[in-house]
Amino acid sequence: VFQSRVDKLCGKDWYRLRRTLEVAYTVTELQKQNNNNNNKKEDDISKELEFYTGQRSGGLLSSGPDDTPKYDVRCFFLCPNDRMAHTSIIDTRCEQMLLKGLVTETTDLRQDGKLPLSSQPARAIGYRQTLDYLYRSEAKSKDEEALDQYIEDFTTATRRYAKKQMSWFRKDDSFMFVPVQVLDERKKGDDENEVETKEATMLRVEKAAGIITEMCLLSREEYEKQLLMTLEGEKEGTTTTTTNKTNDKQKGAVKTSKKEQQKQREAYIQQLPLSAQTKIANEEQGKQMKFYKPQRYIIQKGTKEYEDIMLEVDQCTKRIQGLNDDF
DSSP states (O other), rough: HHHHHHHHTTTTTTHHHHHHHHHHHHHOOOOOOOOGTTTHHHHHHHHOOOOOOOOOOOOOBBBBBSBSSSOOOOOOOOEESOOOHHHHHHHHHHHHHTTHHHHHHHHHHTTTTOOOTTTTGGGTTTTHHHHHHHHHHOOOOOOOOHHHHHHHHHHHHHHHHHHHHHHHHHHTTEEEEEEEOOGGGGGGGHHHHHHHHHHHHHHHHHHHHHHHHHHSOOOOOHHHHHHHHHHHHHHHHOOOOOOOOHHHHTTTOOOHHHHHHHHHHHHHHHHSSSSHHHHHHHHHHOOOOOOOGOOOOSSSSHHHHHHHHHHHHHHHHHHHHHHHOTT
């Protein structure tokens, strides 16, 4: 019944997947028997008249008549274990997108009339910065300053969006945080590193899948307990140091050293569920991101990659703005 909807689903489209399931699992209704169905068996009539109403039954997490959830939905966020390394990978991925033809793709879509400037896709990260660059005023060839600014705008917007995503998931109490090891894909190149990267990728996937499997095997009661412990532990873990300082002042006791406070906090966090530990670590690492220094990993001045990109963006700028070869 829902094959056509399934065919239209895109990867990671959680909202539409959830809505499709809500419709598919909604209550069924039976219409009254028509006069011409009098001779049919009741079971046959029920089978014929059973249909999906499409009525929203309160969502996948809504309760049934006995106040138990209708569906056992469990949400997981695959959280990078090293935000600094993860951010450098984001910068690398942006450069890889440029090398794989982002500018040419944007130009082709624009000239084919498939990317109107006022459309939602045109405002998406990547397309938006590329269009701003292609339509820049006083364009000139081999403009290193404009190209460098374009790459910086693209990578900065992507990093900010990744930061917002982590913040969104930390605020959503229905998600369990699963730590995932960050791999430095910049080491790819020779055969030996390629093999090591593939093996490490398989190991981290297996480890994350194992954690999720264990959580899925928990009873719903135990799973809810883990969620609650994650929420309470996260709040307590981020306020432990402040509480210690306040107690010292109130009791007039000797001030606890920062080193001792840190030990107490670390000991407390180690007792929390893995999800809470991961969320706390993610937030703590976020405080250090102000020290992150963006840099180029592939498209560097003086390299063949930089020259290739410069040639491509100049050609695309000419196509978009209708400029002469010697612009």
